[in-house]
Amino acid sequence: MTNRRRSSFTDEIEQTEPSREFSIPHFTFFKWDEDPEKHLKHYRSAMTLYRNNDDLMCKIFATTLQDEARDWFYTLPPQFIRSFNELSLVFTKEYSSYSSIKKKSDHLFNVKKNPKKPFHDYVKRFKVEKANIVGCNDSIARAAFQKGLPADHPLFGKLIMKEDLTLTDSFTLAEKHALWDEAR
Known part of the structure; x- marks a missing residue:
């Protein structure tokens, strides 16, 4: 028996498969030291055709994370994420300290x-x-x-x-x- 780590997503999200017509949009990858709000806006914009598929929004979002951000995602507890709104909230909370402060x-x-x-x-x-x-x-x-x-x-x-x-x-x-x- 292999000891596989359970996904941070619920089983329902994890079992969701994109349709055959799905073509992954072009994304900029998120690194740990960037503005999470800006990344979420870019992601939502790129995924506009799939916004009604919350499970797909979650799964694809995870692929936009790079380096330390990807490592952070894999530290989330199993079955922790139940929706894209929840994922967005956790993500923003984790990386909000890296948001650029607007200076004059x-x-x-x-x-x-x-x-x-x-x-x-x-x-x-x-x-x-x-x-x-x-x-x-x-x-x-x-x-x-x-x-x-x-x-x-x-x-x-x-x-x-x-x-x-x-x-x-x-x-x-x-x-x-x-x-x-x-x-x-």
Whole structure:
């Protein structure tokens, strides 16, 4: 007798088979560090033709999980999931801490140059933070970039003197300064 692990789904869900006409839609796979709500929206959208088949929604959803998320799914107790709504709730609860926090442009004022780290580190961190802000206001970002520099930093004065600089111009000046700084 083999010792097989029982499915996390009820027997009814586990025994459901897709119809012969069923063609699995294209999904993006979910990894552990992504937004679960976004993944569920994508999944529901892709499975719109099969929404009335709750059992199939459950079984196919399990195939969209990857890496740690798939491992998590297999840790659920046997016979634990009875519906897609239940699966969605458990999934969202498990991964909600990984949902992206929506930041505004003024968040960039928190990014400061660390005096113990090279200048290019500040530029890189600032760009990463800016990229994570949807609809970031470039004027605010430019002001925050300048404010994140110590007042005695050589680039600080250059940025203040050129009020009409765009954020792109500021980054270009910063990158030139970083290259010059590294060459010294």
